[in-house]
Amino acid sequence: MRRRRRIKYIGYIRMTVAALLLVLIILLFDSLRRHAAPKEGKSTLNVTMSSQTSDEVNDSGNVPADTESSEEEIPYEKKEIDSNDYRRVVKLKADLGLGDLIMVNRQNASRFPDISADLVPVSSGIGTDKAYKVSYNTIKLQKVAVENFSNMMSDFYSLFSDGDVTVVGGFVSYAEQNADYSPVAADTPFVSSENQLSPGYSEHHTGLALDLKLVSSSGSISAYDGTGNYKWINDNCYKYGFIVRYPFGKDEITGVAGYPAHLRYVGVPHSYIMHDNGFTMEEYMNEMKKYIFGYEHLYYSVYGYDYEIYFVPAESVAEETVVAVPKKEDYSVSGNNCDGFIVTVCRKADGETWQPTPSPAAAENNAVTEAADAVLQDGGAQIPSDPAAETVAQAVPAAE
Template structure:
């Protein structure tokens, strides 16, 4: 009895010693593992900093931009998935500021260029729409966009009676329209016809669309089957330039018939953001090359969009090397650069690729 109890005591003591040893062993192992993890983390950080310093050479702006937007812990993976861009400058002239798909034309920003490359619709259009008169002109990309849009509209609705009732207009035509509108309405100013020199129709980027109704030719009102055009025109590069609810900004009443071409990327970005063109340019002005506006299209393509203010007689425009890009003047003192970053089916048919050859100098 006593022996067995003694024996039990001994066994208990041995057991408690074993437990103590085990605890010491585990604690030691934990401390070792923690020290090992700290050592490895330190080495990885040192290596990634070394790589960052190497790749940052000669492209300070971008490596600093990228490293400031990602946290310490995943800097190595972010740098390997998005290498820093190398920028070179191209030069644009003062005249270039007033040309391009994004030019802003309104009552305070007159059209200041001469359109050189107008294309006649007749012979270049498809049969999904008609023309009010045979001689109608617009920019070539507008004719192409109109062909695409109206073919899709006809497929979808079966309607092919939409008519271009006005396209490019010269200043004399606009003056007549303006005078007629004032006479008709007995007013001093017009909210539906722009003053001569201040109409988007001077640029070749604007179209008015009509249809044949029981009462004769009427402007599209954006209702019924025609609402498809309002909702889908951005896919073809067009916007409703004077949208509902934006009269205070545009200075023009809602015009569901007036379509303005600004290119597919910007038409989609503007429409999805619920901007009018004035607001869209205002927004882009906040995004310089250091802080570009990143727009991902529903096509999956990824774009960097940034604003470069005018530099006077010539403006140096930074362009990332090897990327497809477009540059448009804004007609309000700057340029908008659109860079295709890749993936998806990009809207890149009219873009240029920056190479060392076309770029004048590296900054």
């Protein structure tokens, strides 16, 4: 009897030990499963950037593949890219200093590319007889900046019949800046005048920046402060591809005190995006680095055109960077004068062949003409009350 009790007692102990072991095994597997599972809610990915050789670039039309050249955090998930839609072009380090979006500031000196062939006198723009003046016939800018500035001033004059706005500054060579500028200490948070920038660090080297003053018909000169009728220029310049480069309240970001008389051409749609989001150029360039090719791209629509924008980091060691561009669509590539290239793809909203974006005034004139033609063809149909109304979509990431 005693032996039976002992055997029964030992059986209870064995069952208890077995149960404990089973619980421990279950807990162990559960712990391993939870540690192996991916963490939900993480929005960044570690990815590798491309470093193809020049032979691969010349012999292949495919999109650059990922390699193990470098790692960088991208705030979006990778997206499907059809390699048949893209081809590859090679950009050199020197190309970082070319394009409408190059950023020259106290941290990024100009690379001084030869843009002499692109410079034209500001006085060659339309409307210089009435819409605006130029202090010296020798003042030059890149042609695209002159064309869009003169369009803007012609529209301004048609509204206010005021021709006092005068261009007093344009392209400045290194030699001119070296002779005329008085730089301050490098650790100064921001300078109060462009004349205090070190030689090589002025936006005027780009040929895309200009300064304004007011010169009346009697010859009196006053500062341009962007108030009164002139507020229209600063409020609407983004529609013509310009930004106020040094806005008030952003001194320590731009490195220059607020200066409403300094405009910079960056082109549409970038001027719209910067305006809508209150970005300085420095802030926009940082924002663009989120939209790396092959991940999330930036989309924007204006004037009946759809734009797709993405960023391609420059190779840090190699002299060449492979940039993927669309095979069948119009695009432009601009360096940022620092560490990468921005690709802007333009598509006509209805799928037709892309045409250069017209100025707001030209778009309005075209709309009026088309409406008038409709009246003739339809036997008296009414002209729309707002033919120049524009539809602008907010800059939002591309849908998955």
